[in-house]
Amino acid sequence: MDSSTRRIWESILSQSDGDVGFRVVHQAPTAAELLALRESVGWLTYPVDLAQAAFDSSLFSVSLTVNDEVVGCARVIGDAYYRYVQDVIVAPAWQGKGGGSLMMEHVHRWLLEKSAERYRGLICPPQSVEFYEKFDFQRDGVAMTLRTDSLPSGEK
Numbered sequence: 842m843d844s845s846t847r848r849i850w851e852s853i854l855s856q857s858d859g860d861v862g863f864r865v866v867h868q869a870p871t872a873a874e875l876l877a878l879r880e881s882v883g884w885l886t887y888p889v890d891l892a893q894a895a896f897d898s899s900l901f902s903v904s905l906t907v908n909d910e911v912v913g914c915a916r917v918i919g920d921a922y923y924r925y926v927q928d929v930i931v932a933p934a935w936q937g938k939g940g941g942s943l944m945m946e947h948v949h950r951w952l953l954e955k956s957a958e959r960y961r962g963l964i965c966p967p968q969s970v971e972f973y974e975k976f977d978f979q980r981d982g983v984a985m986t987l988r989t990d991s992l993p994s995g996e997k
């Protein structure tokens with residue numbers, strides 16, 4: 842972790858004083874902020890240039906802030922038809938205080954207004970199903986990912 846990522850990570854882990862004052866801004870976090878957020882919830886991180894390119898190519902991004910500090914993020918990726926909600930994160934010290942819901946209200950509204958008639962989906966762990974059900978997402982199929990260590994036999 843570089844020093845700027847560490848500084849952000851330490852600041853987003855600092856405890857809230859109870860008077861939260863969340864704001865949702867329609868702006869992507871910086872790559873360093875995104876990586877700090879991913880790390881704070883134990884998700885894999887990836888190179889800064891990839892993080893920047895990922896958010897730059899998103900259709901819609903939000904940052905959750907407290908006193909102008911980024912403590913959460915969410916984004917929508919996709920193309921003309923498919924839209925997927927991705928990177929929904931609230932730093933642990935700020936979870937359970939309504940910030941995730943606040944961000945999802947903005948994402949939900951965007952999906953309804955800008956993505957009517959489009960496919961709208963997401964992949965999430967079982968423990969987050971209830972959270973997304975509050976925003977009208979329904980269980981549908983099974984998520985699968987392509988792993989590079991599982992090529993069909995004989996392929997290199």
Ligand SMILES: CC(C)(COP(=O)(O)OP(=O)(O)OC[C@H]1O[C@@H](n2cnc3c(N)ncnc32)[C@H](O)[C@@H]1OP(=O)(O)O)[C@@H](O)C(=O)NCCC(=O)NCCS
Nearest residue numbers: 882929930931936937938939940941942965968969971972
């Ligand atoms: C999921 C996450 C974004 C929710 O953010 P949050 O700020 O803690 O959520 P809120 O405080 O707005 O809580 C919203 C509601 O969902 C519930 N909820 C939140 N996370 C939940 C979870 N993991 N499992 C079950 N319920 C959850 C809360 O209890 C709350 O219920 P209520 O409205 O009945 O009180 C946050 O917990 C997080 O970043 N988790 C780690 C990363 C992650 O798993 N992201 C989503 C997967 S793609």
